[in-house]
Amino acid sequence: MSVPASRLAEAGASPRLTLVxxxxxxxxxxxxxGLPWKLPGDLAHFKRTTLGHPxxxxxxxxxxxxxxxxxxxxxxxxxxxxxxxxxxxVVPDIDAALRxxxxxxxxxxxxxxxxxxxxxxxxxxxxxxxxxxxxxxxAWFPLLPSFRWRESSRQPQPxxxxxxxxxxxxxxxxxxx
Numbered sequence: 001m002s003v004p005a006s007r008l009a010e011a012g013a014s015p016r017l018t019l020v021x022x023x024x025x026x027x028x029x030x031x032x033x034g035l036p037w038k039l040p041g042d043l044a045h046f047k048r049t050t051l052g053h054p055x056x057x058x059x060x061x062x063x064x065x066x067x068x069x070x071x072x073x074x075x076x077x078x079x080x081x082x083x084x085x086x087x088x089x090v091v092p093d094i095d096a097a098l099r100x101x102x103x104x105x106x107x108x109x110x111x112x113x114x115x116x117x118x119x120x121x122x123x124x125x126x127x128x129x130x131x132x133x134x135x136x137x138x139a140w141f142p143l144l145p146s147f148r149w150r151e152s153s154r155q156p157q158p159x160x161x162x163x164x165x166x167x168x169x170x171x172x173x174x175x176x177x
Contacts, residue, residue: 014098016106019116020049021141022129022165028137029113033064036137039160042129045167049127050108054101061111062088075100077115094119113139120144126170131163148173 022042023029030036051071059078068074068087075097076085083090089100094115101107109119120142126149149170156166 015101015104016124017098017109017119017122018106018125018127019109019120019123020046020055020127021111021116022046022131023141024131024133024135024137026134027140027143028135029111029116029141030064030139031135031137033060036135037131037161037163039129039131039163039165041157041160042165045129046110050110053106053108054104055108055110056094056097056101056115057110058112058115059083059085061115073101113141117142124172128168128170129165130168131165133163144170 021029022035022037022039024037028036050069054073054075055069056075056077057065059076059080062074062076062085068085074085074088076083076088076090077093077097078090079092091097091100098107109115109123126144150173151168152171153169154166155168156164159165
């Protein structure tokens with residue numbers, strides 16, 4: 001899945017594109033179409049971060065949620081024509097997702113792995129929960145090239161269910177012209 005050139009052409013007028021993700025030390029973000037950990041603090045942080053904003057996700061992420069997330073415009077990207085997602089807007093690509101988000105200052109990309117990989121090079125910010133453990137899984141978050149991303153904040157959190165974790169924000173490093 002690639003990001004259409006029109007997204008790049010309108011970069012000056014577009015909303016901030018923020019990825020929201022939780023991943024383990026070995027970059028796992030999911031297993032069997034779900035989260036392989038239970039971290040109530042992370043879920044509360046996700047809600048605080050995304051509430052009132054459009055959220056964009058792939059079909060598998062939508063199906064793992066089982067329902068639209070309240071207080072947010074839910075936008076689902078899928079290549080399946082005719083796919084229906086009650087309570088969400090269904091679109092074929094990220095360009096259509098950004099149009100569906102309408103006039104807003106920020107759009108949150110919430111997964112899954114294919115969507116993260118497709119938009120990472122065009123994101124402005126990453127709000128991450130970094131879990132300090134290696135966890136088995138079948139979906140991964142891509143590596144962040146250090147020359148493109150800088151850590152702007154890190155907040156250690158109390159351990160939950162045997163997992164230590166931090167809330168971390170990464171900002172895109174401006175490209176020299």
